[in-house]
Structures are given as structure tokens and as C-alpha cells.
Amino acid sequence: MTWSNQDWWPNLLRLDILDDNAADLNPYGEDFDYAEEFQKLDLEEVKADIQEVMMSPQEWWPADYGTYGPLFIRMAWHSAGTYRTLDGRAGASGALQRLPPESSWPDNVNLDKARRLLQPVKQKYGRKLSWADLIVLAGNVALETMGFETFGFAGGREDEYKSNEATEWGPETEWETTSPERFKDGEVGDLKDPLANTVMGLIYVNPEGPYGEPDLEGSAANIREEFSRMAMNDEETVALIAGGHTFGKVHGADDETEVGPEPEAAPIEQQGLGWDHDFEKAGMITSGIEGPWNATPTQWDTGYVDNLLEYEWEPHKGPGGAWQWRPASEEEREDIEKAPSAQDFDESADPMMLTTDVALKHDEDYREVLERFQENPDEFQQAFAKAWYKLLHRDMGPKERLLGPEVPDDTFVWQDPIPDADYDLIGDEEVAELKAEILDSDLSVSQLAKTAWASASTYRDSDKRGGANGARIRLEPQRSWEVNEPEELETVLETYEEIQAAFNDSRSDDVRVSLADLIVLGGNAAVEQAAADAGYDVEVSFEPGRTDATQEQTDVESFEVLEPKVDGFRNYLGNAAELDDLYDTPEERLVDKAELLNLSVSEMTVLVGGMRALGATYGDSDRGVFTDEPGTLTNDFFVNLLDMDYEWESISENDEVFEVRDRETGEVEWEATRFDLIFGSNARLRAIADVYGAEDGEEEFVEDFVEAWSKVMQLDRFDLE
Template identity: 50%
Template sequence: MDGNTSAGGCPFHHGGNTASDKPVTKWWPNALNLDILHQHGARTNPMDADYDHRDAVKSLDFEGVKADVKKVLEENQDWWPADWGTYGGLMVRLAWHSAGSYRMQDGRGGAGSGNIRFAPLNSWPDNASLDKARRLLWPVKKKYGNALSWADLIILSGNMAYEAAGLKTFGFGFGREDIWGPETDVYWGSENEWLAPSENRYDDLDDASTLENPLSAVHMGLIYVNPEGVNGQPDPARTAHHVRETFARMAMNDEETAALTCGGHTIGKAHGALAGDNIGVEPEAAGIEAQGFGWNNPDHGGTASKSFTSGIEGAWTKEPTKFDMGYFDYLFNWEWELQKSPAGAWQWQPVNMPDSEKPKNAGDSTTPQNPIMTDADMAMKVDPIYNEICQKFMADPEYFKDTFARAWFKLTHRDMGPRANYMGPDVPAEDLIWQDPIPAGNTGYDVAALKTKIADSGLTSAELIATAWDSARTFRGSDKRGGANGARIRLAPQKDWAGNEPARLAKVLGVLEPLAADAGASIADTIVLGGNVGLEMAIKAGGHAADVPFTPGRGDADDSMTDAESFSVLEPLADGFRNWQKDTYAVSAEEMLLDRAQLMGLTGAEMTVLLGGMRGLGVNYGGNQMGVFTDRVGALTTDFFVNLTDMSYSWHPVKDGSYELRDRASGAVKFTATSADLVFGSNSILRSYAEVYAQDDNHEKFVKDFVAAWTKVMNADRFDLLS
């Protein structure tokens, strides 16, 4: 947490890399937990080493999959009966809740990896009974196998449900690839109980903007807001503020938020027709005989109307299987009063509505049942901004349907990155600004000639390397945003970020941009190529020779293609690779380093070789000397590792939180460091990596590994190169 701001200003997950009950951190809770860098390694992936998911998707019978999903919607299963004979509402909820864990601050969560199959998401109270939805879809997954990921199937089921209800959807992109284990080191909050009071997450519960970053949900175990009201106390006006903040943290504006709220409740129902006291435990806590099912309902009796999820009971429209304007008809044409559901949850019900206007019971088409609204629904009526948007929707139903379809597409595709990652026949042709569009770049220019001009430009290797690094380091594998492609480092807001050293950046761009224009190359390519030139110079200075791989074709985005506001969350507030922090935070420098490395897709070994190598390249922020354990600054050497592990020195903390390396014999200060440097000697795992590169026989390996890791970072966002 920023030492000078509220918790809402700090994007890092407090204790997320240390708080754990794993064997090491159980006994030594302050030990740095590196698991976040190895969440989805080869050890957990059951697919063959040469398996390429994109190649597999190309063989998929797209129309056959869609047809089979639609069949599932209408084929009522005795073991889990459908509401009004369709699973449409259930599948919408499955897709919604899979996508709804996404948060913009760090790009984690979301539907892009099928993570709802694993703990903790599969057992969140908000996801009750979605285990049943996934089992209903299993025959389709089984039939199409590797080519159809769970992540794609889950979202496709929601799309097909809306189409079956009469909505023309905006499109669909296949291409999500499943993970194979829980994301145990994603920070979902510090609470140790489900649905703990919201005060745990806010500096001031009356100021929704003080919700702790990077969180977006108001309770542990919920996707968005509490449907009964803030802390379970109904107050639609107050709830509206929390709805607005929560959806804004998913990059949704007020119109998209209103469309999703209203359209999301246009089909299906909430379930709470009986008390939850007898409902069984969640899947992760259930017995082995449950086979992954949770929330056992002994009173269910095979009756759709007795299902239990949220505890709220009822539908939002008269015809809950059709996508129509019924939600607005109910919300704005009737008065509503607070009542308790049979399960004891607060909900809003219409005043004096005749039976002829009510929806039918989900399990008995002859019995009318009161419709309901949640506190978030009532916020659409009470809040003046949301009310005005809803009035616009009611005046133009086609506009509402299109707005909802686009917002639904954004919700369910937000973490897939650029359109280059989308596959299948239903990918919309339109470039959407939230997809961070980038035009195709030129590949036909003379790369060798441009390299020569860059080398002769007068820019130092450190200036070239730092600029390329700063351009590429924004990449987030979590939602595939950022990176060097597009050269957005020269646009607002990135050109003014403190971490990019605006004065140095402007100088380098002032030299590189004319060279790019003369060569017919993109600025994005030229920035990366410049970094490679600088690195090759540093490799030569270190006594070695290596060509750094380069693939042309990056494009240059412009301001019209850039949502500057949403890019603000990509600003690095710390970069351990350049030994820099924007401010003082409660989170340690080494934890912030891990967070950055994981978002960039680096392993622990790759993080180690990059940091150690960059210390000697002279690219520390502002030229600071922290961690520069070498007398050969500007050369790519193993000196960082050699001196870190040299027992002729000892380390000593000093008052400002930094450290001094002193000669054991004389006591003279040799080097200074931060904790982000010393962790590579103190942490047993990181030290094992550091010792590899400190060995006398691994100088060539070090150069090779550094170049490979550097190239990985530079190409992380080259989705245009995917097969």
C-alpha cells in the first residue's frame, strides 16, 4: 500500500506471495513464495509437449459445437431439472460468473483460462450450482476433445443461451486455452471467511473508490456486489455507487454497466425457495463420493423451483426464457417493496401485482410467482444516471439490444487480448478500442541497414536497452494487454509515466523516429531493434558475441486506437528489473518484482537471469547504483551473481532500507543494494539459480539464457506470429 494514500491506491496483493499454508511459508511466513511464477508449468499440463492449441482449434467443427450446445439447453436432465424446460439462464450465469472475476487493475481473473473449474472460484458462494452447469456441458466437451477448451465452451454456452432466447449476439471468438490447476497465488482478498463484512476491503465503505486494489468484488466469494445491498443492508442509492465502482474496475462505463445489469436479468431467475440451512458444503469441501459436486440439496426432490443458489427467489421478467423488454416493464411500471425470500434473503417484490402479470413458477407452469428485483436492479431505477440510461433503452429497444450484445461480448472476451487471438467464423470484423487494435506493420524493410543507423546514432546502449525494456515490460499475460507492439510508449499516458523517464524517452524517440521513417519501419520495430543493438553492444563489451533474434512486423498505434484511461492501469509503479519504485509501499520490493515477472510470463530462472544481467548494463532507473555489482558497467556479465555469492563480502542494512556490501577484511563499502537484489542470495530457490550463473563454466550459458529471456519479453505480444 502506498505510504501516502489509501488502500485503494495500491495495485499489489498484500501478502499474496507470502501468506500461505505451504510447508515453507507455514513455518516461515515471511519467506518469499515463488509459486506465482510456476502456476502453470509443464508439471501440471497433461497435454503433449508439442501440443498446439491453436492448431487444434482450426480442426474444430464450429457449427457442430454450437448446435450441440443448443441441444443441451433444451434437453432436460432428471438429475438437474431445468427452469421452464431450458438451461438457458443457468448457462448465462455460468458464462457471466466465469468472465466476471476479471479485474482491470492487474488483468487477472476472467474467462480466458477456464479457471472457474478450480478452487477457490469453483467453490465461491456466488458460484453455487454452477458445478451442475459444467456437468451438463460435459458430453459436448467429451465429444470435441482437445480442440474445444472448457474456457471456450463455458462462454459459448452463454452465447448460445442468449441466441436461443432471441438475442442477436455480437459475435464469438474461439481460442481460449485451459489452465490445469488452481491459480492459488492470485490475490482475492485477505479475509478468511466467505462473505466477510465489506469493511475488510474498504478504507471507507461510504466511498466505493476506496475498495482495496486490485480487487473489484465487495465480498470474498462474490463476483460483483452483494445483491441484498451493501453488507446485506438494502439501499439502492448506496448500492449504485458500489455497482459503478465494481464495473469500472472491469473497464465498463455506466451505459455498459446498465446494459449488462438489465440484459443479464432479462432471462433466467434467482433461486432461494427454501432455507439454506440444509444445503451441503461447496465442492472443495464435499466428500469423495460427491465426485466434485457441492451444495447438496436434500430437499430438491428433482424440482426446478426448489434449487438453491443465492437465497434470493424469483424471476425478473414475465417471460424469463425470452430476451425482451420485460425487465424494464416490471422495474419502471410497478412499485416495489422490501420482502424476505423463503431462504431469508432481502429482495424487492412488486406491490399488488395481479397473478395475470406474474411469471410462472419455474417447475410448475400453472402457478404464478412474484417477480423480484435485487438491490442492484433497484439501483438502475433510483440512481439518476442509470435511470436516464434505462429511459434511453426503453425508448429504443433495438439500441438496448445492440448495446447489451456489445457489452456482453466485451465482458466475455475482455481478457483475450487483440483480435489476432480470436478464432472461428463468428469473430466480428469491427476493431473495438478495448481490444487495443494495432495496424499491421511493414516487414519488407532492410533490417541490417536500420541496425547500422541505430548503432551510429550516438545513443548509448543503456538508452536503447532501457527504452526497449520500458516499451515491452507493460505486457500482461493475464489479459494479454500492453507490450512493445503498437509503440504506445510514445502516446499518452505512457509517454508521461514516471517509470519511463520521460526526458530520456523523448530524447531516444527523437532520434529513432526519423530513422524509422527513412527505413520504412514502424517505430515499434525500431524501438525493439534498438534494444537489440544496445544488447549486442553490451554482449561484445562483455567479451562474447551473439546475435539477438529479431522479427519485423510490429505496427504503430495512434491516439484514436488507444483508450488512454484504461491504459492507466498498466503503469508500472515498481520495476525491480531497473531497481525502481515510484513510491514507498507496504509490499516489499521483491514481492512487486514477482508480480511484474509473473504478469510478463517469466519463470523464476528467466527473472533471475534478466535481473542479474540488467544490473550490469547500466539501465537502472535514473542511473542509480543499487545492485550494480560490477566495475564493468555497460557490459553483459555475470558479475552480479559472482559478487552476490562471494563470501569475502558481507551485507549490512542501512537506515534508508537499503544495504551495503562491505569487504570483510577492511570494512570498506564495495556496493549498495535493495532487497530486490539481495533476495537472489537469501531465498534458497533464487540462490540456486544465481549460483548457476556465478559458476566459472556458465558464462556462455548466461549470455544465451539472457538473450532468450530478453527475446521472450520483446515478443510477448506478437500475437500476429501465432500459427
């Protein structure tokens, strides 16, 4: 074994998670345009090919009830269902299910077979059809083939070719375990940020119940906690579980058969397939739980809901040795309608329930939804259709990114809608006029830069949410976030509104400017002015076209998860010492934010140095502003950070704030935070700081800052792609 630096020094700040942002890992090359290729597909032909695969059982892998439909539904569900709201990571985009660790999670047992069954479809369409789109499209085709009317389908998910190692899955080192460190209070309860799944290696929750025990109350609590963290309310949660469990069965007819290792640990001759076992002898083994949920596991109906509500259920150990539930009395066990055997239609199988199923019945709010669905089957159908559509598309961002003939006309609030511009956009002449007016106002370079950054840096490349488009910084909840300094922000917004009104009222034509464009333009003007004051003539690229969202188009609760708890770029520590999540240090949170902004290590470095030079710090603090000329785009941050005439001393209990002292006089020159000092203490970051801090490095620093700044300002401009 060859040890990495991380093995030798496990506390070393991980910067490699930013390297993928600077590299093109796509084997099709930089000029490849997946959206263009996808539009060449005949989607009906693709769906017909998927259906043919689905209805053609293979000798090398059995098909339950003569169809792979339920298997494909599970595959799609487990691909999309990893999405979590707190950092927007995971989900169906990228087809991460085919890469470790998801490819080898215990909850994904035998989904490697589902993807291998679809290999001929992928091979036929090649670059026109990503695995990410194919996996979830197969789930839709399965539902439709078994009698369900889906709400629609959108393509546009591109494949990843390397695991996203920035995704934190939890503190456990073994699969299917739950440790107190996963929860904020040390016991089962609120998950630590940014987690969503309550068990390592499982998509959602343990189907047997918390810690593998049939605890209904605890199971319901875990379900509500987990599904809320993937953006689902109670009705959507019940619809997804009830709708998904209408189809297929779970597998675990044998507790003695030895199952081989997962795909990433399997022998090379298995060619990426794992969990090898003799299914002809023992049947398919996945979860260890055995049985169907209802008598019609390959057709859409209310059989699951009816069985769950109409029978009393008791826990028992099934044939696979796992906790599962059966009708409580012998009479009920005789009365309940049997399902056909998955492999032998002349045989029958007893329906069962999971602890997570029965928990829905015993939770007052979930039960109310179940009863409503039972009384109104059409409402159940519509609720599942919309929840399934949301599940599959939640991580794709705004509707304009969705491709294909089956994209529904509906626009949902969870897609963060932004209105189209019903006016002509400003041109170069108007841009110059507006920049001059902004710079002539009472707003400082710091205020202009901070406001533009606060607006644009909400963007997350993980799920394409946030960003400057929509100007949601002027709406709740963003205008009240502590990091945005609400009182100062109010002053800035009032000035922008006055400039906007005067400009729009003065136009005799249809040219108008949005606040969203004006905020970004103000930040750009500040950068250009600060560069000019340092002796550099720069122009920050600007593309108009942003529009202003309304409060009605903004789901306040949904946007609250975008609030920065800390922000290294603005040197905002918040209550970092009191945060109870899985990031140990402020600098780890800085790197995590940079990854979500799709920044490289160099881009993160130059942006921090530039923001300090602009004086764009939280509360106008001088922390990290290592210059006598704040508001001027100099390389002073790096020069003074590396200067050995200064020494650093911690002045806070948690080593988060430091004084910068002159070694000779002992006088305090500045204060700094860990966000600042990491660029001198980490070897890789110091190597980059050396470049920008050199006597001949300032011009390159200014140029690189302008480029990185412009990138952040336009991260959400999907209309320009």
C-alpha cells in the same frame, strides 16, 4: 496433514507461482495446437448440440421453465465476469470456473451442474473444443435460443489444468465476508489493488447490498467501483445487468433446508458435485433470494426494465431469509404481471428485484441509461449485445487471436488495435544496417536497453495486453509514466525517429521500418554490444513485423492500469512504501510482474542480473549495479552479491534501500534495494545466483540472459504463432 514450507514460514517469498511458466501442464503435449484443432469444428453443429442439451431437462437436475438457458447464461457470465483490469487476471480464458477456488465460490452455487450438463458436448468434441470456449459459447446459444441477437462469438481460449495461484482474491479467510482490509481507506470505498469483487467468493457485489443490508446508495457505489475495474462504463454496466436479468430467476425458496458442502469439500462419491440438497422438496437453492425479475423469463424483451422503472420497490426478507425487493403497495403487487412457476406452469410467481437492481433506478446516471433503454428497445438490444461480447472476449487480447466464423468484422478500441503493415519488412541486410546506425548514435547501452524493456515489458500474459508491438511507449499515457523517465525517453525517441526517417526516405523500394521494430532492434543491439564487450559473440533473435499504433487507437484510461507502480527489473521503487494494495513487499511485486511476463524463476533471476550489468536502472542509479563496468554483460551482479567481503546495512525507514560496505575498510561500495538483496537472502534464488556467480558461470549467464531477453521482446508477437 503434511505442512509445506509456506505453512512453516508464511512470510517466505512465494516463487512457486512462477513454476507453471516453466512447465507444460497441458495433457495434450507440447506440440498441441488448440487454434488448429478449433478450426476443424463445425460451429453450427456444436451450437445445435448445446441447444439440444439446453432443451432436454434431466431428472437429476431440474430445468427452470423447461430450459437450462438461464442457467447457461449465468454460467458464462460468472466465468467471464471475474476479469479485472488491474492485473488482467481471471476471466473466461482457462475455464478457471471448473477449478478451485472459483469452482466452489458461493456465487457459483450449482454452476457445477451446468458444466456437468455440458459434459456430453465436451466429450464429443474433445481436444477441438476447450471448456473455456464451451462455457461462454453455451451462454451465447442460450441467448440466441431465447430470442436475442448476439454480436458474435470467437473461440481460441485454451484450458488451464491448474488453478492460477498468483491471483490475489482478497484478505478474508471466510466466504461472503467483507473486511476493512479489502479497501484502501479501511472502510467501504476504493478497493485495494488488484481486486475487483467487493465480497470474498462473490463475482461482483453482494446482491442484498453492502454487508448484506439493503443500502441503495452504497450498492450503486459498489457496482460502479466493481464494474469499472472490469473495464465497463455506466452504459455497459446497466446493459449487462438489465440484459442478464431479463432471463431466468434466483433461487432461495427455503431457509431451513440443509445444503451440503461446496464441490471441493464434498464427499468423494459426489464426483465433483457440491451443494447437495433435496431440490424436489425445497426447490433449487443458490443465493437464498427467490423469484423471477419479470413475467417472461425465457424471452428477450424489456420486461425487466419496465418493471424496475414503473413500480416502486420496498425491501423485505424473502422466503430464503435474504433481503429482496417487492412492489411497495398491495395494489402494485396485485397489478404487476406474474411469471409462471419455474417448475409448475399452472402456478405463478411474483416478480422481485435485488438491492443491486433497485440501486440502478436510484442512481441518477444509471437511471438515465435505464430510461433511454426503455424508450429505445433497439438501442438496449445493441448495447447489451456489445457489452456481452466485450464481457466474454475482454481477456483474449488483440483481434488477431480470435477464431471462428462468428468473429465480427468490427474492431474495438478495447482490443488495442494495431494497423497492418502496408510495406515490405526489413531483411537481414537492413537489420544489420540499422543496428550499426543505432550503435553509432549518441544513445548509450543503458538508454537502448531501458527503452526496449519499457516498451516490451508492458505485456501481460493474463489478458494478452501491452507489449512492444504498436510502439505505444511514444503515445500517451506511456510516454509520461514516471518509470519511463519522460525527459530521457523524449531524447531516445527523437533519435529513433531521425534514424527511421533517414532510413525510410533512403529506400527506393517499399521496404520500411516501424518505430516499434526499431525500439526492439535497438535493445537487441545494446545486448549484443554489451556481450561483445564482455568477450562473448551473441546474436539476439529478431523478427520484424511490428507496426505503430496511433493515439486514436489507444484508450488512454484503459492503458493507465498497465503503468508499473514499481519495477524490480529497472530497480524502480516508486512510492512503494506508500502503496496501499495487497502486496506487502517490493519483492512480491517483482514476482507478480514476472508471472505476468510468463517468466520462470530462473528467467526472472537472469533478467534482473543482466539489467543491472547493462546499467539499465531507473534514473541511471547505481543501485544494484555491482560492477565497475556498467554496460558490459558480465556476471558481476551475482559475484558481488554473494561475496562475503561485503556487508549490507539498511539506510531507509522501510528497509527498502541498503548500503553495501567493504567489511575490512567500512567504505560504501554500492547501494542496493530489496529487489537486489532478495537474490541473496531467499534460499531458492540464492541457489540460482550461485550458478550464475561461479567462475565458470558467466557464459551460461550471458546465454540465458539473451534467451530470456528475446522472449520478453517477442511476448506479444501473436502473428508468429
